[in-house]
Amino acid sequence: MFYGTCRINELNHLEIGGCDTIELVKEFGTPLYVMDENHIRENCRLYINNLRKLHENSEVIYAGKAFLTMEMCKLIEEEGLGLDVVSGGELYTAIKSGFPAKKIYFHGNNKSYAELEMAVEYGVGRIIVDNFYELELLRDIAKKYQGKKIKIMLRLTPGIEAHTHDYIKTGQLDSKFGFGMENGHALMAVENALSIKGFKLTGFHCHIGSQIFEEEPFKDAAEVMIQFAKTVNKKYEFKTKEIDFGGGFGIKYTEKDKPLAVKDYITILVESVKESCKKHDISIPKILIEPGRAIVGEAGTTLYTIGAIKNIPGVRKYVSVDGGMSDNIRPALYGAQYMALIANKANCPKEETVSIAGKCCESGDMLIWDIDLPKIAPGDILAVFSTGAYHYSMASNYNMIPKPAVVFVKNKAARIVVRRQTYEDLINNEVFSPHSKHISLASF
Numbered sequence: 001m002f003y004g005t006c007r008i009n010e011l012n013h014l015e016i017g018g019c020d021t022i023e024l025v026k027e028f029g030t031p032l033y034v035m036d037e038n039h040i041r042e043n044c045r046l047y048i049n050n051l052r053k054l055h056e057n058s059e060v061i062y063a064g065k066a067f068l069t070m071e072m073c074k075l076i077e078e079e080g081l082g083l084d085v086v087s088g089g090e091l092y093t094a095i096k097s098g099f100p101a102k103k104i105y106f107h108g109n110n111k112s113y114a115e116l117e118m119a120v121e122y123g124v125g126r127i128i129v130d131n132f133y134e135l136e137l138l139r140d141i142a143k144k145y146q147g148k149k150i151k152i153m154l155r156l157t158p159g160i161e162a163h164t165h166d167y168i169k170t171g172q173l174d175s176k177f178g179f180g181m182e183n184g185h186a187l188m189a190v191e192n193a194l195s196i197k198g199f200k201l202t203g204f205h206c207h208i209g210s211q212i213f214e215e216e217p218f219k220d221a222a223e224v225m226i227q228f229a230k231t232v233n234k235k236y237e238f239k240t241k242e243i244d245f246g247g248g249f250g251i252k253y254t255e256k257d258k259p260l261a262v263k264d265y266i267t268i269l270v271e272s273v274k275e276s277c278k279k280h281d282i283s284i285p286k287i288l289i290e291p292g293r294a295i296v297g298e299a300g301t302t303l304y305t306i307g308a309i310k311n312i313p314g315v316r317k318y319v320s321v322d323g324g325m326s327d328n329i330r331p332a333l334y335g336a337q338y339m340a341l342i343a344n345k346a347n348c349p350k351e352e353t354v355s356i357a358g359k360c361c362e363s364g365d366m367l368i369w370d371i372d373l374p375k376i377a378p379g380d381i382l383a384v385f386s387t388g389a390y391h392y393s394m395a396s397n398y399n400m401i402p403k404p405a406v407v408f409v410k411n412k413a414a415r416i417v418v419r420r421q422t423y424e425d426l427i428n429n430e431v432f433s434p435h436s437k438h439i440s441l442a443s444f
Contacts, residue, residue: 003036003039003252003298003299003385003386004016004017004036004038004039004042004298004299005017005018005036005038005039005409006036006301006385008346008347012344012345012346012347012348013343013344013346014301014341014343014346014383016034016036016301016409017034017036017037017038017408017409017410017411017412017413017414018409018410018411018412018413019034019409019412019413019414021034021301021303021343021381021383022343022344022381024303024407024409024414025303025305025343025381027414028405028407028414028416028420029405029420030303030304030305030322030323030381030404031302031303031304031321031322031323031327031404032302032303032404032405032406032407033300033301033302033327033387033388033391033392033404033405033406033407033418034300034301034302034303034407034409034414035067035296035299035300035388035406035407035408035409035417036299036300036301036409036410037075037299037408037409037410038410038411039298039299040075040295040296040299040388041075041079043262043291043294043295043296043298043299044060044062044075044076044079044080044081044295045079046262046263047060047081047262047266047289047291047294047295048060048079048080048081050262050263050266050267051266051270051287051289054266054267054270054271055270055273055274055284055287057284057285057286057287058270058286058287058288058289059082059286059287059288059289060080060081060082060288060289060290060291061081061082061083061084061103061105061244061288061289061290062076062081062082062083062084062290062291062292062295063084063247063290063291063292063293063295064083064084064085064086064090064093064094064292065084065086065090065292065390065393066292066293066295066296066297066388066389066390066393067292067296067300067388067389067390067391067392067393068085068090068093068094068393069093069392069406069417069418070093070096070097071097071408071417072296072417073093073094073097073098073099074097074098074099076295077097077099077100077103081103082103082104082105082125082288083099083103083104083105084104084105084107084290084292085104085105085106085107086106086107086108087108087115088112088114088115088118091104091106091115091118091119091122091124092118095122101122101123101124101125102123102124102125103125104119104122104124104125104126105124105125105126105128105153105244105290106119106124106126106127106128107128107130107155107205108128108130109130109131109176109177109178110130111127111130111134111137113137113140113141116134116137116138116141117141117144120141120145120148120150121145123148125151126151126152126153126202127150127151127152127153128152128153128154128155128205128244129152129153129154129155129189129193130155130177130178130179131178131179132185132188132189132192135189135192135193135196138150138152138196138199139196142196142197142198142199143198145198146198148198149198149199149200150198150199150200151200151202152193152199152200152201152202153201153202153203153204153205153242153244154178154179154186154189154190154193154201154204154205155177155178155179155204155205155206155207156178156179156180156181156186156204156205156206156225156228157175157177157178157179157180157181157186157206158181158206158208158220158221158224158225158228159180159181159182159224160208160217160220160221160224177207178205178206181224181228186228187231187232187235190232190236190238191236194236194238201238202241202242203229203240203241203242203243203244203285203286204225204228204229204240204243204244205243205244205246205288206221206224206225206243206244206245206246207245207246207247207248207290208221208246208248209248210247210248210250210293211248211250211251211293212248212249212250213250213257213258213259213260215260215264215268217248218245218248218265218268218269218272219268219272221245221269222245222269222272222273222275222276223272223276225243225245225273225276226243226273226276226277226279226280226282227276227280229243229280229282229285230280230281230282233282239283240282240285241285241286242285242286242287242288243273243285243286243287243288244288244289244290245269245287245288245289245290246289246290247289247290247291247292247293247294249262249265249291249293249294250294251293251294251297251298251386251389252298252386253297253336253337253338253339253385253386254337254338254339255339256337262294266289269287269289270287273285273287292389293389293390295389296388296389297386297387297388297389298385298386298388299388300386300387300388300389300391301383301384301385301386301387301388302323302327302328302383302384302387302391302404303343303381303382303383304321304322304323304381304382304384305321305322305379305380305381305382306319306320306321306376306377306378306379306380306381306382307320307321307322307359307378308320308378309376309377309378316354316355316370317352317353317354317355318354318355318357319354319355319356319357319376319382320356320357320358320359321356321357321358321359321367321382322359323358323359323367323401323404324357324358324359324360324365324367325358325360325362325364325365325398326358326360326395326396326397326398326399326401326403327391327392327395327401327403327404328358328367328384328387328391328395329394329395329396330390330391330394331366331367331368332362332364332365332366337368338367338368338384338385338386338387339384339385339386340356340368340371340373340382340383340384340385341373341382341383342373342374342376342380342381342382342383343380343381343382343383344380344381345374345380348374348375349374350372350373350374351373351374351375352372352373352374352375352376353370353371353372353373354370354371354373354376355368355369355370355371356368356371356382356384359399359401360398360399360401361399367384368384392404392406392418397421397426400423400426402420402421402422402423402425402426403418403420403421404420405418405419405420406418
């Protein structure tokens with residue numbers, strides 16, 4: 001159940017990074033996102049080392065959408081990873097952190113002219129073009145910045161359906177992402193890209209989905225992408241220098257989840273690429289991958305304070321916490337499941353089955369259904385595991401609830417990475433004129 005540096009200390013408290021979680025709560029409050037820095041760094045090294053061992057000409061790119069702050073940008077730069085951003089805001093965060101422009105890969109299915117121009121001005125390493133509209137926007141930008149060579153990759157939909165939740169499938173033909181292979185759009189995009197002055201097409205990108213536990217989707221992706229590279233070489237005499245296979249590597253949220261080991265994911269992909277290249281008689285390209293959830297997911301834990309407890313005899317006991325769908329939308333959005341424990345009673349025997357409810361004004365704001373825990377009382381601290389990915393990044397201010405703080409813990413020390421929002425922060429951008437005259441609807 002425990003990941004990274006998590007353990008139970010002599011006080012029967014959950015400890016992360018050598019920090020007693022109860023002391024963290026006293027200092028930083030709840031809800032609180034706690035990120036295990038050593039675990040994150042270990043995951044970065046696992047992916048880099050395993051990939052380079054099998055194929056030196058490779059790169060690991062962290063998918064920033066999973067969890068992105070300036071401190072996280074600094075960490076992945078130190079660990080030697082590239083950075084995948086999908087919006088102007090994520091790109092701006094990377095720029096402000098000083099992240100190397102050449103190691104930034106700019107994704108997204110509806111980049112604006114302003115976002116693309118920002119990327120070109122900053123000199124990002126690659127722009128992953130998603131559609132024909134974007135090609136036209138970039139064509140105009142290339143005319144404006146004639147002295148710059150815009151390096152691009154084309155995102156393709158390889159027609160592969162991974163066995164995962166419908167909302168996080170991305171590789172099938174019926175997808176909002178990328179140029180379809182089956183309908184000929186991918187080849188049309190290659191022809192367009194090669195004809196545009198100021199562009200340098202370096203290769204192709206695909207992403208087949210998230211939380212994938214099986215081998216076959218990665219094998220299929222390798223074969224389809226290499227076969228496409230062969231077709232493009234034959235048709236346009238274009239040599240594919242790099243292929244980005246995206247992410248999708250699964251992690252463990254509950255005991256039912258059975259993800260492959262990092263080494264196994266990498267081995268399956270790289271060996272499949274090499275076999276396909278040999279089969280189609282083409283050179284092995286640079287192999288890029290984009291783990292995001294797999295880097296930070298299991299390294300995150302969210303701490304909550306338990307408040308109201310409602311027991312409905314013969315039905316269910318609801319235990320409410322001071323957060324909910326505003327800091328973890330995944331249960332409501334995907335039906336996601338989690339493991340948890342009472343951080344101040346970490347080793348106590350389980351005595352009752354309860355359901356963890358959030359504080360948002362929605363019946364669907366339930367974090368965990370039917371979990372066995374020790375006897376619970378208001379004021380206890382609930383720790384929910386594997387909340388490092390798509391929690392802070394998807395948090396909202398629904399019900400005008402301030403977003404939680406984020407702390408990094410390492411070697412018995414905790415440092416604030418994102419401060420807790422205040423009520424003042426919530427209305428900071430509002431424009432309010434308390435002395436304006438009342439306008440009657442009758443005047444319209």
